[in-house]
Amino acid sequence: MFKAAITRYSAKFSLALFALVSTPVSAHVGHGPDGVMATSFISGITHPLTGLDHLIMLLGLGFLVSQSKGINRQLRLITIAVFSMVVGVGLGVLSGIVIGVESIIMTSIFVVAFAVWQNKQQQQTNVLSKIFSYGPIALVVFHGWAHGLEAPASQLFSFVPGMMLSAAMLMSIGCVVGRFISAKWLSPALAISGVMLVLVG
Structure with missing residues (x-):
């Protein structure tokens, strides 16, 4: 009965991701007027939530972290x-x-999807499992890189703390979800979300 409930919630989660990526929002659309990225603390919090590549990647990392x-x-x-x-x-x-x-940002989503699947298969028993844990995390550098290119350096001091808080929150949510839903659902959901995001973008 419990397994059936988990399967049901897994399907709902996958559908939620599909609905998410069907919205024509990209990670690097500005939050301010005329498409200019706002650089306040609040915009730092909202940016990973409204930027689908960031959102999917960070949730995926949370799924991966839950396997540790x-x-x-x-x-x-x-x-x-x-x-x-x-x-x-x-x-x-x-x-x-x-x-x-x-x-690289788009590719990182597929790397995380593969790592979630492969890490579950390895069951944390060898060096490969560590590579699959830390490798995708290294790709987060490029998600930050894009923001360093976009926003005025002098205003990043207010934007970045909000982005850090939001990123930690999303990964934590992904970690909690990953404890209850099997990688056999999460990994394909991430990969399909990445494909849909490429098509939308």
Whole structure:
């Protein structure tokens, strides 16, 4: 009975993701007037929620984190991911390099989807499981990188803390969801969401 309930909720979650990606919103549409990215603390919080590539990626990382054993390790992974995003912001500001960033961001969703599936198969028993845990987290750098390119450096001090808080919240939600729903549902849902997002974008 419990398994049937989980399966039912899994299907509903997958449908929710499909509905989510059907909305024509991209991660890098500005929150301010005339499409200019607002740089307040509140816009930092809302940006990952309204940017579908960020939203899907961060929830997916939460699913991945949920496969790690121990609350301390899960918190450590979420913290590393958040600070990877901050490092990415800095790299975006300093480098000014735009080529390939959006493609890497989109690819990261599929990498996370594969890692969620593969990590479950490995059952945390070898070196590959660590690669699949930490590799996708490293790609969060590029999600931050895009913001470092877009927003004025002087205003990132108000935007970034909000984005960090929102990212940590989304990964935490994903972690909780991942404890109750099997990777056999979550991984395909992430991958299909990525495909839909590519089509919408």
